[in-house]
Amino acid sequence: EQQLKPPLKPKPHVFELTATSFRAFWKEPTTFGSVITRYEVQLTLAPGEKCSEADYIAERCKILDSVILEPEIRIQHISEGQQYRLRVRAENEAGWGEFSDSVVIDTPLTLPTGAPPAPKVEVSNGEESSTAAVQWDLPEEDHGVPPDMFEVETRASNGIVLSDFAKVKNLPRWTSCSIRVRAHNHAGWSEYGPP
Template sequence: MNGRIGLVAAVCLGVFVGLGCGGSDEKPPITPEPEVTLPQAPSNVVAVPGDGQATVTWGAPSDGGSAILEYIVQVFVGDSEARTVTAPASETQAIITDLENGTAYAFSVVARNARGRGAASARSDAVTPHVTPGAVQNLVAVAGNQHVALSWEAADDKGMPLGGYVVTVRSETSEDATVTVPATELGTTFSALTNGTAYTFIVTADNGHARGPEASVEATPFTTPGAPRVTATTGSERVTLSWTVEDTGGSIITNYRVTAYLGDEVLRTVETSEPRLRLEELENATTYQFTVEAMNAAGWGEVSERISAMPTRAPSEPLNARCQGGDGWISFTWEPPEFDFGHPVTEYRLSAVINGNSTSWHTTELVYHVTEVPNDRTPFTFYIQARNAAGYGDGAELYCSTWPPRP
């Protein structure tokens, strides 16, 4: 009896124990550990060359589930790996030193995590480490007729041979023009320039990879002036010359030279800084010739055409002037002046002050009949003058009146 009760109790206990475990024999699920892979390849690898070095940058890749421990930068010359350089995981750039200037290098980057090295990035474009040359020294420009000659002393190549010198000419009136001069030459000449135009010349040393600092100089090409255009005015025993110069040759005119001729004989030469000159102590009624030339920094320019001029004066007074009065009229007669000074008489003027009014009469004849005078035997002073290209000359003075019949 007791044995049966114990068995039942054991069975019941087992049932209750089973219920206490959830009432099932299944085990709880287990979460799997994430799978760790190699890092992916870095992206956007770019290299910037410097003096004996290159700065390489890249974009960080996916770490494959494990923190990146470092980067390995592979250095290539052509298709051959020259060496590798490690960079800490915290950086996405590396400065690769001890490179040879003038040699082209490319770079690839690999990331490493606890699992190992990942795939290498695409290679960067090849770059060439180089130096920057110095500036040319003592740059000099010598201007001439439509050209400028440049010269300079060699630039410091900083240990890397120069490929040449780059020379640029610039002005406000034309587009820039550039030429390359071999490194063995220390000068060049620019031709077909415009006289009087200011140009700037810029020279830089070039080693094929970098250009040095600029050196510049300004110059204005020029030549001797063109021929002046001369005009002349005359007076008594003098000639006044004036002139203009359209073509200055591209340089400021500093002086003029005037030469006076009598036939083929040079009478005198005068220099002046003004564009005009009065020559005195010349002979009236004598024809002279004159030339003018201008001077600038290039020297004396073209000689003007000869211009002729005759110093002159107004005629002397008419000769043998007479007057005869009548009933309401006065008649005048005279003879030509003794001297017309090289310019023919063109007319005569008869003048007087009558009743407070200045009155004049003009004629080309040697006689004149005046009726516009008071008919009362009042005498008046009359003047008879001859005129030529220089103007009215001295007057012959006469006292005349009408002579009406007496009552």
């Protein structure tokens, strides 16, 4: 009589990779005559900026740990520009087999088709006469990626001052001053909006 053994390691393959999703499939591994009852799929962040090596080893960087019946899975809502590791194991009547070797998945970073348009600016007097509160709306069209920073330019009769703060202080008293803002994303800077 042959003794039952757990299945061998599956070999997952990744396809339909986008910036925020992918699909994975694998062939049924050798089962030694016993039917596969289910699969366990684990997705973890790879060691790096968001997951330390110690946390990865301690298995604290798991994004997904799921038991499924079919040898295929679609994973959505993951981060773009991130590295993940996927592994799978199979179970039969003898128990769980070993996890597959990890498949490294690098989600692409979505690049914008262009710089964002210039923001629309509203300026109001601050609490002090030398302060102005500057507020702007996010551009409606961001060319695929929202702005990651803004630059505020103040221009008075004594020259240009560049600042990346939303509250502009130490404006020259009794001098007219214009304030305008521009936005930045991975593709570069927009033009300045009207003062």
